[in-house]
Every structure is written in structure tokens, then in C-alpha cells.
Amino acid sequence: MSDDQQRVAVEADVEIPVPADSELWAVGAVILNQDGKAFAQRRSPHRRLFPDCWDIVGGHVEPGESLLDALAREVDEETGWHLRRVQRLLGITTWTGDDGDGTRHEADYLVEVDGDLDHPVMEWSKHTAYDWFGPDDLPRLKENRAPGEYLIHDLITKALQDRPDTAW
Numbered sequence: 001m002s003d004d005q006q007r008v009a010v011e012a013d014v015e016i017p018v019p020a021d022s023e024l025w026a027v028g029a030v031i032l033n034q035d036g037k038a039f040a041q042r043r044s045p046h047r048r049l050f051p052d053c054w055d056i057v058g059g060h061v062e063p064g065e066s067l068l069d070a071l072a073r074e075v076d077e078e079t080g081w082h083l084r085r086v087q088r089l090l091g092i093t094t095w096t097g098d099d100g101d102g103t104r105h106e107a108d109y110l111v112e113v114d115g116d117l118d119h120p121v122m123e124w125s126k127h128t129a130y131d132w133f134g135p136d137d138l139p140r141l142k143e144n145r146a147p148g149e150y151l152i153h154d155l156i157t158k159a160l161q162d163r164p165d166t167a168w
Contacts, residue, residue: 008072009085016067017092017107024101027071028058028108030090030159031081033117037132038156040141041078044128049097052128053144054152056108067107080121081113088162090155110159135160 010016019025031039038056045052057078061070072083090108097104120130133141133156141153 008068008083010068011085011087013088014086014109015089015092015107016086017105019061019067019105024104025061025067025070026059026104026106027061027067027074028056028106028155029071029075029083029111029113030056030108030155031075031079031111031113031117032159033132035132035134036160037134037137038159039079039117039120040131040133040152040156041122041127042129044126047126050149051144054133054141055127056152056155058106058108060104071109071111075111075113078120078123078127079113079115081115081117083111084114085112087111090158093151095151108155110162 017025033039040054040056043050043053043055057075059070059074059078061067065073068086071086075081075083087110090110093106093108095104095106096102122130131137138153138157138160141156142150145153
């Protein structure tokens with residue numbers, strides 16, 4: 001068990017798949033603030049995959065890395081925050097990017113983090129902006145996405161709708 005797995009609490013009913021050697025996996029984290037809004041960052045326009053689109057925190061799982069380790073690493077690299085708890089699995093998706101790397105599997109989670117949520121430490125070479133999205137902001141998550149490419153919108157919508165203290 002890695003150091004990250006020892007420090008991160010994972011709810012008992014949360015599935016964390018173990019990738020087969022030949023599979024490409026990615027992970028994503030929906031992070032909510034104290035107001036119940038979800039964090040998203042805009043990918044820079046020069047990115048190969050999904051340029052100039054809103055995205056959740058996450059990325060590729062490196063060879064030999066567990067999904068939980070990748071989730072903790074990506075949260076730290078992209079925001080400076082530290083993964084504290086994996087609350088639930090929002091979904092597992094299979095998709096093919098336009099970068100020529102083929103089919104990927106992606107596991108996306110609702111998570112809790114430690115850190116100053118008002119001041120993320122962004123990777124400005126990869127992202128141009130960040131914002132917090134509530135129910136009224138959800139249409140913005142479809143910007144620069146083709147119809148049917150609404151994974152980020154749908155994940156954040158699910159995370160916000162499924163919160164027991166959210167009344168829409």
C-alpha cells in the first residue's frame with residue numbers, strides 16, 4: 001500500500017478498479033467548496049485533448065500507478081491541495097481521445113481535499129482559468145464542447161444533484 005493510500009480515506013462502497021497492463025486509464029476529481037460549488041479549470045487552447053474546454057482535476061494514470069495514487073497526485077499537481085477522502089464513484093467511462101492514443105477508461109470521483117480552496121496552485125502552462133460552478137453555472141461547462149461531449153457537465157451536475165443538502 002502506498003503512502004497516499006494510507007493517508008486517504010475511501011468510503012467502504014467506493015469502487016477503485018485495478019487496470020489491466022494493456023489498459024489506459026485516467027482519473028478525475030470533482031471537488032466541492034463550502035458553498036457546494038464544484039471546481040473546474042479551463043484547459044489551455046494549445047492542449048491536444050479538449051483545448052479551451054472546462055475540465056475537472058485529473059489526468060492519466062502512469063504505468064504501475066494505482067488509480068488512488070494517480071488521483072492524489074493529480075489533485076496535488078493541478079491545485080496544490082491534498083486528497084483527504086474519496087466520497088463516492090461518480091462513474092466509469094470509456095472514451096477515445098483525438099490524440100491518437102486510443103481507448104481510455106476513466107474513473108471519476110467526488111472527493112474532499114485539504115488546502116486553501118480560495119487559492120489553488122494552478123498549472124498555468126496547462127490551464128488558463130478556474131472557477132467554482134453551482135447549478136446556475138452549469139451551461140458554461142459545455143463551452144467549446146461538441147454535442148454529446150458533455151462528460152464534465154454531466155459529472156458536475158451529478159455531484160451537485162446527489163448532495164443530500166442541495167435543494168434545487
